[in-house]
Amino acid sequence: MKYNPNEIEAKWQKHWSENGTFQAENNSDRPKYYVLDMFPYPSGAGLHVGHPLGYIASDIYARFKRHKGFNVLHPQGYDSFGLPAEQYAIQTGQHPDKTTKENIARYRQQLDRIGFSFDWSREVRTSSPDYYKWTQWIFIQLFESWYDKDSDEARDIKTLIMEFEANGNSKVNAVCDDSIAAFSADDWKSYTKEAQERILLQYRMTFLAETEVNWCPGLKTVLANDEIVGGVSERGGHPVVRKKMTQWSMRISAYAERLLQGLDTIDWTESLKESQRNWIGKSVGALVSFKVKDSEIEQDNVDYILSGDETNAYKIEVFTTRPDTIFGVTFMTLAPEHDLVAKITTPAQKQAVEAYIEATAKRSERERMADVKTISGVFTGAYAEHPFTKEPVPVWIGDYVLAGYGTGAVMAVPCGDERDYAFANFYKGTEGMPEIKNIFDQDISENAFGAKEGFKLVDSDFLNGMTYKEASAKAIEALEEIEQGKGKINYRMRDAVFSRQRYWGEPFPVYYVNGLPQMIAKQHLPIRLPEVEKYLPTDDGQPPLGNANVWAWDTLQHAVVSNDLIDHKTIFPLELNTMPGWAGSSWYWLRYMDAHNEDEMVSKDAQNYWQNVDLYIGGSEHATGHLLYSRFWNKFLKDRGYVNQDEPFKKLINQGMILGMSALVYRISGTNKYVSKNLKNEYDTEGLHIDVSLVNSSDEIDTEKLREWQPQFNNAEFISENGKFYVGREVEKMSKRWYNVVNPDDICNEYGADTLRLYEMFLGPLEQAKPWNTGGISGVFGFLRKLWRLYFDENGLIVTSNPASAEALKTLHKTIKKVNDDIEGFSFNTSVSQFMIAVNELTAMKCHERSILEPLAILISPYAPHIAEELWEKLGHQMSISTAAFPIFNPEYLVESNKEYPVSFNGKMRFTLNLPLDLTKEQIQEIVMNDERTIKQLEGRTPNKVIIVPGKIINLVG
Secondary structure: OOOOOHHHHHHHHHHHHHHHHOOOOOOOOEEEEEEEOOOOOOOOOOOOOOOOOHHHHHHHHHHHHHHHEEEEEOOOEOOOOOHHHHHHHHOOOHHHHHHHHHHHHHHHHHHHOOOOOOHHHHOEEEHHHHHHHHHHHHHHHHHHHEEEOOOOOOHHHHHHHHHHHHOOOOOEEEEEEEEOOOOOOOHHOOOOHHHHHHHOOOOOOOEEEEEEEEEEEOOEEEEEEHHHHEEEHOOOOOOOOOEEEEEEOOOOHHHHHHHHHHHHEEEEOHHHHHHHHHHEEEEEEEEEEEEEOOOOOOHOOOOOOOOOOOOOOOEEEEEEEEEEHHHHHEEEEOOOOOOOOOOOOOOOHHHHHHHHHHHHHHOOOHHHHHOOOOOOEEEEEEEEOOOOOOEEEEEEEEEOOOOOOOEEEEOOOOOHHHHHHHHHHHHHHOOOOOOOOOOOOOHHHHOOOOOOOOOOOOOHHHHHOOOHHHHHHHHHHHHHHHEEEEEEEEEOOOOOOEEEEOOOOOOEEEEEEEOOEEEEHHHHHHOOOOOOOOOOOEEEEOOOHHHHOOOOOOOEEEEEEEEHOOOOEEEEEEEOOOOOOHHHOOOOOHHHHOOOOOOOHHHHHHHHHOOOEEEEEEEEOOOEEEEEEEHHHHHHHHOOOOOOOOOOEEEEEOOEEEEEEEEEEEEEOOOOOEEEEHHHHHEEEEEEEEOOOHHHOOOOEOOOHHHHHHHHOOOOOOEOOOOOOOEEOOOEEEOHOOOOOOOOOHHHHHOOOOHHHHHHHHHHOOOOOOEEHHHHHHHHHHHHHHHHHHHHEEEEEEEEEOOOOOOHHHHHHHHHHHHHHHHHHHOHHHHHHHHHHHHHHHHHHHEEEEEHHHHHHOOOOOOOHHHHHHHHHHOOOOOHHOOOOOOOOOOHHHHHEEEEEEEEEEEEEHHHHEEEOOOOHHHHHHHHHHOHHHHHOOOOOOEEEEEEEEOEEEEOOO
């Protein structure tokens, strides 16, 4: 009976689908275990062999936990909103929904082919209205919440309104906008409803704010940093400028400390935790206030005179982690976008400042952050006043300072900061930049204030002689006394912009009355994406939803109606932006718990049972995006009582990358001639990537096939070596760009999905990157055929009910222990090695006993489920092997009862003798001396000495 993987795998995939084999139960009596994968974006290219790596690992663990008696939830779905589908729609006019559904069908086909034990009955798609109804609902909950610093949690906005009505805002300690005016309860009650709503917007967890964005006039849209290359759009090469736009944002910064502290409670890799810690960027220091001195500032901009009422003076606030350096402040630098720039710039400097701001607007934040070589700036003409010395401090603008980081201003201490020094040194001697003294008489890395005790570069006045910690504390105390500073904890993480000028995303459940946002009630959700004629922004720069003709909200009918009916009385315009890609992916694990609930995001019962994700496997590239936002949303939902766990993912593992083995041909520069690999050093050559499918296992290529592959090779001349043309090989990221993508369908068709699964695990440790080599697959396929032959010969099943030998039991239990420990430790590659050892040993023993082969089938089932199911059925079982209990390890079978002794004569081993380990020396000697081989060796002589070390050696001397 031959092993036929294609036939077996199709049979069992159909069986699992028709019988719902892997559907999880809610509220089972069995213990729960929730295994989750980062769900895929369904691109048109489909899967390559690198994509399933994490899915195979999670599937092995899910199947293992089922064998261990757990009720396992292992769901799958699709992150199906996104820019690629929208770009394709722009190019072709095809609706993104059609493209996305086609891509999903392709992904589902490939995933099923690999045999994953997903509970497809709980599938979610972020682009489905049934799903994004609840994303819209979560947005509304954020809008209807505020963050109370005293209780350190998000609370219902109604509680804030009650406080305003009772006491005004004097006692409110909230995360909110800066510079909110104080008001009493009477003031609040006297405000119009519109005025009250504007105040509440300053407190809400999601709010409208003017935000700096990357605006592309050519594409009429906002671009993310990674969509900009060299200052122009990646798509089309259009110029990109920085501009302010009114956008929805979320106060993730309110959770900064909780997000930091929560990292200590979860089982994630330290590198992943460190990525989030660095992104959050907690800093302890001081907020210092510098008054701007009255000078030649335009009178239209002046609302104070320092010599008169200083309470109205413009103030530049700076956050610093080193308040001990306050006496080293030489100048100040503002971000070009800082609100004060236009107000304090003098007439003489206005033209230069405006030109610099215009030039800076063409650079992305990422470029400005990365650029340490071309620091530049312009003097505003204004001066600030040093809080202690009262000396004038020139105020510059520079693009190395970003408006969104800290306060958008820095107090520059050139003798303590590399960038400040570079900036000062470049402009030294120009107007508004004093000479820098006492700079760098030793290496800059050691030259910060307080870096070495007693090391001073400037006179630090009352801070002299202190360590930097003592000086920092003293400086803060002195600043507080003069009311020009205070101690402060700062976080680098900024509030998250939540608007996108896209079509293919979740619509906001928002309409506008007199410019103020209003939420649409839960019972009227979802607000579905409207139909549009084109997916580009409108001619006047509105987002693509501005093309919709039916995109207004009727507050009487509670329905979306024609724009022509907008009367600003009962029918109002809807929000034109859509939510970002991370909206739907920030809560999807919750929906899997209760995927078909039409009344709730997730029911209390389902949430109480599943709690949170026990094991999450996915890429480390999502550390500061999806994973951070998910933790934020989960903590918010916990605050509001919708979930009961503070952290969404208990344990998280990042799978490594499977790299492609690229193939290169070598062209002689300036010609259309190509040389075989070993001749390339004889010429001036350049390597060109070619399709790896054209290359055989010996790295040879048929040049005629290469001519057919691309026109550039049609008339090429190929210089071979010994009649053969070899290509070079390089290990690189698997990508269509390098023509090194391997389609898993091809592997499954030739060798079967079980071979693919085992081989991907066999390549190396899960967390490490490893190169793909198709040539190694045949060995794994050979192993499965060898496993099959333990159960079958050409005539059928050969499994017996005979008792197993001690050696066979030893092999089995050694494998049970190894596989159990490896899966628990996620060392899947070493389990595959153990399987191969076990099958080799059992084959050598000619072992066909049921007591060995039944548990062996269960052991291999998580890795190669199709062949295991077939073996299980042929052994006479009616139920799926996934219901079978994992074999129990018995250490007694590994205890050695006998020893194979080497018997030596004068130190030379002549034969071996298998004896029980519990024999005494006397008993061993008697057996040895009576053995015919001993008698033959001695030839009638009596040995002078018999050396016996029980359990080790026997040596006859003389």
